[in-house]
Amino acid sequence: MIWQFDIIILTLVIVSALSALRIRDLLGSAIIFGVYSFLMCLLWAGMGAVDVAFTEATVGAGISTVLILATVLHTKRRTKD
Amino acid sequence: MSLLKEFKVLAFLVVLVTGAVLVYAIGDFPDWGDPISPASEHVSSYYIENAIHDTAVPNIVTALLADYRGFDTMFETVVVFVAGIAVLFMLRRPKRESEVSMDVSGSPIVKTATRIMVPMMQLFALYIVAHGHHSPGGGFQGGVILGASLILMAIAFGLPSALKKISNKATVMLSALGVLIFSGIGILCMFLGGNFLDYSVLSAILPGTDRVMARSHAMLGVEIGVALTVMTAMFSIYADLASEGQLDQGL
Known part of the structure; x- marks a missing residue:
């Protein structure tokens, strides 16, 4: 792995994790969660675990986001805390 | 209110201390790719050296998941199947009575893009399933x-028109069929005198294969089973979540 990419991706992972927790809009939170999964996928791919990266991209960034979105659209978009 | 705030501070402290302990423990981890770390000392060297001779499958990850630890993967498939069934049982309700079924299909741009993309996606997915033991990918x-x-x-054309292509009944049946294919191949091995999921004995009924190639072909078989279960379970979960278990309209 190239350590410069490592640092950038890990920083973005932490930023997206914190903002997915802090953001008030649940729709935005779901999308940022997908971004988080995709960054993790890049990390796996960088470490040579291509199968894990593939699973993370399809299941984590793809289907999970869609399922969370489908649920969020049936609730209120704004969270109270 | 102040009590709640104190609890929040306390919880934050606990999280902080736990995090500090975890970060401290990182120092004891082996380096990334360390050849003499405990994880790579015992069985993994056997897999790396012998997987290609044992199974004729170049992708060691697939050989591990579908063959050496096939029992584990079979129950992972069962977990996906049970998840789909559980969501169905929790959310499925009788139809709403008097509500007008809305046509909530997308704009022409979305529809046209979907029409172009869906065949490509399905072709790519079939390639991933069929080529999963030679390149990254597999049934899941x-x-x-x-x-x-x-x-x-379902998003572009509305849930009802997607359910016309693959009905709810077919979804559940295919989901069960996937598990049946996986466990059926396992039981077939037992009938041929091997252990459960011991694919090499299948060479007796697969024409023109030796004991090594039989494992490769059987892996393709179980991957197809996994793909059927995962595909239908995902669609079933989405359909139930998006329509609150009514199956009458999408998002």
Whole structure:
């Protein structure tokens, strides 16, 4: 792995994790969660675990986001805390 | 209110201390790719050296998941199947009575893009399933992409028109069929005198294969089973979540 990419991706992972927790809009939170999964996928791919990266991209960034979105659209978009 | 705030501070302190302990423990981890770390000392060297001779499958990850630890993967498939069934049982309700069924299909741009993309996605997913033992991929990833193509159809054209293509009954049946294919191949091995999921004995009924190639072909078989279950379970979960278990309209 190239350590410069490592640092950038890990920083973005932490930023997206914190903002997915802090953001008030649940729709935005779901999308940022997908971004988080995709960054993790890049990390796996960088470490040579291509199968894990593939699973993370399809299941984590793809289907999970869609399922969370489908649920969020049936609730209120704004969270109270 | 102040009590709640004190609890929040206390919880934050606990999280902080736990995090500090975890970060401290990182120092004891072996380096990334360390050849003499405990994880790579025992069985993994056997797999790396012998997987290609044992199974004729170049992708060691697939050889591990579908063959050496096939029992584990079979029950992972069962977990996906049970998850789909559980969501169905929790959310499915009788139809709403008097509500007008809305046509909530997308704009022409979305529809046209979907029409172009869905065949590509499905072809790519089939490639991933069929080529999973030679390149990265396999039943789970290919099945998820197949499920995603169905979900894309449901989003663009509305859930009812997607359910016309693959009905709810067919979804559940195919989901069960996937598990049946996986465990059926396992039981077939027992009938031929081997252990459960011991694919090499299948060479007796697969024409023109030796004991090594039989394992490779059987892996393709179980991957197809996994892909069927995952595809239909994902679509079924989406359909129930998006329509609150009514199956009458999408998002």
